[in-house]
Amino acid sequence: MDKIIVKGGKTRLQGEVEIEGAKNAVLPLLAATLLASEGEVQLGNVPILSDVFMMNNLVKHLGVKLTFDQSTKQIIAGAGKTIKSNAPYEYVSKMRASIVVMGPILSRNGAARVSMPGGCSIGSRPIDLHLRGFELMGAKITQKAGYIEASAEHLRGAQIYLDFPSVGATQNLMMAATLADGTTTIENAAREPEIVDLANLLNKMGARVRGAGTDTIVIKGVKAMHGAHHSVVQDRIEAGTFMVAAAMTKGDVLIKDAISEHNRPLISKLTEMGVRFIEEPEGIRVIGPERLKATNVKTLPHPGFPTDMQSQMTAAQAVAKGESTMIETVFENRFQHLEEMRRMGLNVEITRNSALIEGTTQLQGAAVKSTDLRASAALILLGLVAQGETEVFKLNHLDRGYYQFHEKLKALGANIERVKADEDEEE
Ligand SMILES: CC(=O)N[C@H]1[C@@H](OP(=O)(O)OP(=O)(O)OC[C@H]2O[C@@H](n3ccc(=O)[nH]c3=O)[C@H](O)[C@@H]2O)O[C@H](CO)[C@@H](O)[C@@H]1O
Numbered sequence: 435m436d437k438i439i440v441k442g443g444k445t446r447l448q449g450e451v452e453i454e455g456a457k458n459a460v461l462p463l464l465a466a467t468l469l470a471s472e473g474e475v476q477l478g479n480v481p482i483l484s485d486v487f488m489m490n491n492l493v494k495h496l497g498v499k500l501t502f503d504q505s506t507k508q509i510i511a512g513a514g515k516t517i518k519s520n521a522p523y524e525y526v527s528k529m530r531a532s533i534v535v536m537g538p539i540l541s542r543n544g545a546a547r548v549s550m551p552g553g554c555s556i557g558s559r560p561i562d563l564h565l566r567g568f569e570l571m572g573a574k575i576t577q578k579a580g581y582i583e584a585s586a587e588h589l590r591g592a593q594i595y596l597d598f599p600s601v602g603a604t605q606n607l608m609m610a611a612t613l614a615d616g617t618t619t620i621e622n623a624a625r626e627p628e629i630v631d632l633a634n635l636l637n638k639m640g641a642r643v644r645g646a647g648t649d650t651i652v653i654k655g656v657k658a659m660h661g662a663h664h665s666v667v668q669d670r671i672e673a674g675t676f677m678v679a680a681a682m683t684k685g686d687v688l689i690k691d692a693i694s695e696h697n698r699p700l701i702s703k704l705t706e707m708g709v710r711f712i713e714e715p716e717g718i719r720v721i722g723p724e725r726l727k728a729t730n731v732k733t734l735p736h737p738g739f740p741t742d743m744q745s746q747m748t749a750a751q752a753v754a755k756g757e758s759t760m761i762e763t764v765f766e767n768r769f770q771h772l773e774e775m776r777r778m779g780l781n782v783e784i785t786r787n788s789a790l791i792e793g794t795t796q797l798q799g800a801a802v803k804s805t806d807l808r809a810s811a812a813l814i815l816l817g818l819v820a821q822g823e824t825e826v827f828k829l830n831h832l833d834r835g836y837y838q839f840h841e842k843l844k845a846l847g848a849n850i851e852r853v854k855a856d857e858d859e860e861e
């Protein structure tokens with residue numbers, strides 16, 4: 435596997451950066467291609483990421499004729515006249531998000547057998563809310579030998595209240611409801627921009643989804659769905675990561691075509707820390723101060739501060755003047771990067787889901803390993819400001835969600851390279 439080497443301390447990022455389509459949008463969009471029984475779903479602005487390749491393999495296995503032209507970032511998914519009901523372990527176990535194929539399969543076939551996705555390093559990630567919603571729609575759910583089996587002669591519309599506004603459950607249930615008999619209402623639904631993107635594609639495919647982006651989504655079932663054209667929404671987490679990078683390095687970076695509406699909580703916190711944001715016709719310009727000020731952050735479902743920006747924000751807090759707090763309320767185990775950051779001199783006290791960070795200008799480069807996707811980006815950001823050399827290992831996490839991350843930072847002036855790691859370095 436590769437490693438990234440960052441030589442930090444003097445970097446001041448400058449220039450402009452292009453942002454890809456969102457990983458967290460495109461994965462459910464790919465699952466939605468299973469719902470079309472005729473025509474082609476054409477997706478543009480598709481990010482070139484390992485998670486996308488894995489989801490492509492799963493939907494292809496299930497019966498969609500899919501091609502991915504990486505040069506144009508376009509996927510063409512030819513409708514499966516029929517699709518398979520069985521999503522096997524070898525595909526689902528590789529990626530948590532693959533559970534969102536269950537709603538479309540169940541909706542089309544009246545039956546689904548999907549391997550249990552399991553947890554991951556940031557938490558146990560149960561799927562009880564997804565399954566409870568399917569049951570309310572008339573599905574019988576059983577668990578056997580690591581698989582969840584669902585069957586329903588007629589999936590029917592239902593009134594579903596989610597105990598927590600789960601992104602995945604909202605997406606799965608929305609898709610299940612598209613071909614169900616009657617009307618489904620999802621209350622306390624997730625409101626993330628990726629939910630809106632999915633609803634937009636579903637409607638282009640012939641579904642009748644209203645209210646996405648609010649806490650109540652209403653879906654009227656239709657008889658069949660067809661092909662459509664759709665461009666994947668911009669990745670607000672990638673955009674946010676570059677905002678933090680500019681903020682930490684006294685930078686001046688134009689984030690091309692950034693959508694401030696999607697990054698309100700982050701922009702608000704960075705502004706509190708002394709960062710300037712200028713809305714320009716080509717995007718948002720981010721200007722970092724001489725020294726960031728401390729701030730207190732708590733992660734929440736959208737429109738609260740996103741848990742997917744938590745690690746990157748702790749990197750900014752690590753170099754801010756004064757004491758900051760970070761409270762993680764969405765995932766129970768998302769502070770592993772702080773242990774790695776300690777190796778670089780981070781002053782942090784962790785009490786359960788709360789971290790007290792004392793900012794310093796004395797961070798030193800070190801060898802660190804990515805513990806999850808956003809941790810990998812956060813460690814690289816910290817490497818930009820630490821004195822000396824930082825080596826970041828386990829880049830398989832980074833490749834799940836960032837396309838050409840080091841090239842983009844390099845183009846902004848970072849001293850960074852990606853090289854092959856020796857086997858013995860990786861442990
Ligand atoms: C591919 C994708 O889009 N991933 C995003 C999605 O993940 P994902 O869809 O898995 O996240 P959820 O919103 O479902 O999970 C949020 C919380 O709810 C809990 N929960 C969820 C479902 C359930 O049935 N029961 C339950 O208890 C989870 O364990 C977690 O603690 O939203 C998360 C929260 O914004 C982001 O961090 C992920 O990047």
Ligand SMILES: C=C(OP(=O)(O)O)C(=O)O
Nearest residue numbers: 458530531742807808835
């Ligand atoms: C946690 C994330 O993704 P996933 O849900 O795919 O693990 C993320 O994008 O930060």
